[in-house]
Amino acid sequence: DQQVKQNSPSLSVQEGRISILNCDYTNSMFDYFLWYKKYPAEGPTFLISISSIKDKNEDGRFTVFLNKSAKHLSLHIVPSQPGDSAVYFCAAPFATGNQFYFGTGTSLTVIP
């Protein structure tokens, strides 16, 4: 069962504009969420996280928003840069049993 879903396989954005990547989850027990970025032929790298006690976390050009009632989180990248072109995964650890769930990823292309 897909407990963390990224319904957009790909996204193209012009350089300098905002990129918004979305993620939905089904389990209300999730209390922590992470975003990872992956370049081809490399492993994922941690980007930003958010605890369920917050609704927003910001780190430079990256901001993650959490809407618990909608079971939805989003990653905003402003301004988008060509180097941001990568696959982005959202992930949620489930503390009980220490399961880790990843979405299927969204491939972001930033067009110069």
Next chain:
Amino acid sequence: DSGVTQTPKHLITATGQRVTLRCSPRSGDLSVYWYQQSLDQGLQFLIQYYNGEERAKGNILERFSAQQFPDLHSELNLSSLELGDSALYFCASSEHGHSNQPQHFGDGTRLSIL
């Protein structure tokens, strides 16, 4: 460079065979995780070790097994291989294995079953 080393980078073998994938965690990290990424799929969590002991188990097949050694490196053993086992296998590590700690990933081993 995440500091996590996975070997080999590529592995090609045949159905029915057995392979071993190796992972050296980042210096200072006590916990190791294994993930499988099949085509167009997300990362599927397989198993987690902490300081040599199994801590959590995900969707790991019975044909697969893993262990973490005293020097903290880990091996994932895949046996009776099937075509569907072709995938990217990632290892990740974190300092204490807490669920809210970011994991540091290796670059993966690409396994191709012919």
